[in-house]
Amino acid sequence: MTERHQRWAEAARSLEPQYSTHEATLFEAEVRRRYRQRGVRRRVALSGVGVAALVLVALFVPSMSSGPGVPEVVIGEDARVVMPIGAPVRTLRSEPGLLWLELERGAMHFRVAPQHGRLVRVSAGAVEVEVVGTAFTVTREDQQVSVVVTEGRVRVRAGVRETLLAAGEQGTFRVEALVPEAVDAPVVPDEVTAEASGDEGVPAMSEAPSVAPAPRPPGRKNVRRPATWRAHAEQGDFQTAWSALQREGAPEDEPGDLLRAADVARLSGHPEASLAPLRRVLSRFRGDPRASLAAFTLGRVLLDDLGNPREAADAFLEAHALAPKGPLAPDALARAVEAQAQAGDVAAARGTxxxxxEEFPQSRRVDAVRQWGRLEAP
Amino acid sequence: MSVPGRLIPLHQDAAEVEVDPADLTAVVRAYRPYVAGVVKRMLGRDDEVDDIVQDTFVRAIDGLKRLENPLRVKPYLASTAVRLTLRRLRRRRLQRAFGLWERWHPTLLSTPRANGEHMALLSDVYRVLDSRSADEQVAWSLRYLEGERLERVAELLGCSVSTAKRRIAAVDAAMEEAHRD
Structure with a gap:
């Protein structure tokens, strides 16, 4: 450092300012004001970023989550089939009176032109959809098949039961016949219920049954209030449906929606949450044909998922009592015996x-019921 | 290094008064004159001093709350002030390229406590500094007007010691050239 540097430093020292206490107070107030202003600007900026992110998510996520549309199979008047390459659909039979296709997996929309004396049948597991001229979507999953009709009417056969679905309705069916849990139990064919069609639907299917109105085409009145949990449930995505149900609140107070909510709860791994809607059906809609199904499902949840055989036995007996001539009656009574035996109520199990x-002497479940009831062989 | 005795080098914080870093009132009263002096000496003009000093304290509020050692308050404020001054000078240099910032002249710097000799010396210094880059101006100011060690200058500028040395030498050469008799 030179002499000149020292002189410059000396001169610079004279630049040190001095402030009064009052000035310091004003300065501090200004600093605090700017600090608050800066905080507000930061929060506004962060909010802006957040809003922008939400807008981007809203713009892009729906299209990402919905993915590509359901591929379509078009069947013309001459029964010519046009489908995407690699579609999981194979032709089982093609003859003058019948075109029979099978959906091996996944979802496929079928658009069928009116046929002239020809039946078009689409199989998905044990479920068969027969049409004359219509458009519908079949989704085959591991456990169930859903059929959504967008135009016309279809006849769905699941086991020995048949259901007619009209445009705007959807049915969910077991992909294969149910194998009861009881030992040596016979196979019981699936059955379906009709909730909204007003057709010959009989309540009850021994597991996860439902036929509910699908989203109706534009212009149709009396549309059910849309809710995403229902849409997810109809797609078989019960985990997402459960999350959506938590956000959207309680289901509508009517048997179909309550049963659907119960299905969503138990199939998403929340069996205890299915109890309330099922009990609601039994208490509020006891005269409804689906009340027996609700009782039967309640028994299954209590016995299989929650390990409560005593209450399960009561539920199965109630299912039987609500529809003693219904298709569920043999299963309900048999499972009541099973539940009573598990509860240690030997006398009740024997009586049931x-x-x-006595009621179902021809049932294939007789042997299993004898074992649970500790009855001696005849 | 011999530095005029009344200068308080930034790194000699052990000699400073102790204030609670979280007490803004105490920090402002203790260090505002010091921060303003540092900024004014680096800038060589009055017009931006108050704004930069306020900004220094505004930005330091959150950081001061995290300081546990009261002796770190002064260097913390100095670092913030140097960073903001450097940023401002760089921006002004850019604006000057478009004719938006006037060149230095004596009326831009108030020197109420300076005598005639001091005013002449300061005028010599800032005319030269005004023609150098922002980094060179700040580096030279820290080294010779604040009496900072070379290592500390490099640290405050975020550059290597050799770079700091080169910048200071460049200004020295310009000073030598300008004041050659």
């Missing part, structure tokens, strides 16, 4: 088993 054999 005797009643079962």
């Amino acid at each position: 088993a005797e009643r079962f054999i």
Whole structure:
């Protein structure tokens, strides 16, 4: 450092300012004001970024989550089939009176032109959809098949039961016949219920049944209030449906929606949450044909998922009592015996088993029921 | 290094008064004159001093709350002030390229406590500094007007010691050239 540097430094020292206390107070107030202003600007900026992110998510996520549309199979008047390359659909039979296709997996929309004396049948597991001229979507999953009709009417056969679905309705069916849990139990064919069609639907299917109105085409009145949890449930995505149900609140107070909510709860791994809607059906809609199904499902949840055989037995007995001539009656009574036996109520199990054999002597479940009821072989 | 005795080098914080870093009132009263002096000496003009000093304290509020050692308050404020001054000078240099910032002249710097000799010396210094880059101006100011060690100058500028040395030498050469008799 030179002499000149020292002189410059000396001169610079004279630039040190001095402030009064009052000035310091004003300065501090100004600093605090700018600090607050800066905080507000930061929050506004962060909010802006957040809003922008939400807008981007809203713009892009729906299209990402919905993915590509359901591929379509078009069947013309001459029964010519046009489908995407690699579609999981194979032709089982093609003859003058019948075109029979099978959906091996996934979802496929079928658009069928009116046929002239020809039946078009689409199979997905044990479920068969027969049409004359219509458009519908079949989704085959591991456990169930859903059919959504967008135009016309279709006849769905699941086991020995048939259901007619009209435009705007959807049915969900077991992909294969149910194998009861009881030992040596016979196979019981699936059945379906009709909720909205007003057709010959009989309540009850021994597992996860439902036929509910699908989203109706534009212009149709009396549209059910849209809710995403229902849409997810109809797609078979019960985990997402459960999350959506938590956000959107309680289902509508009517049997179909309550049963659907119960399905969403138990199939998404929340069996205890299915109890309330099922009990609501039993208490509020006891005269409804689906009340028996609600009781039967309640019994299954209590016995299989929650390990409560005593209450399960009561539910199965109630299912039987609500529809003693219904298709669920044999299963309900048989499972009541099973539940009573598991609850250690030997006497009740024996009594119910005797009643079962008396009412359904031809049932293939007789042997299993004898075992649970500790009845001696005839 | 011999530095005029009344200058308080930034790194000699151990000699400073102790204030609670979280007490803004105490920090402002203790260090506002010091920060303003540092900024004014680096800038060589009055017009931006108050704004930069206010900004220094505004930005330091959150950081001061995290300081546990009261002796770190002064260097913390100095670092913030140097960074903001450097940023401002760089911006002004850019604006000057478009004719938007006037060149230095004596009326831009108030020197109420300076005598005639001091005013002449300061005028010599800032005419030269005004023609150099922002980094060179700040580096030279820290080294010779604040009495900072070379390592500390490099640290405050975020550059290597050799770079700091080169910048200071460049200004020295310009000073030598300008004041050659």
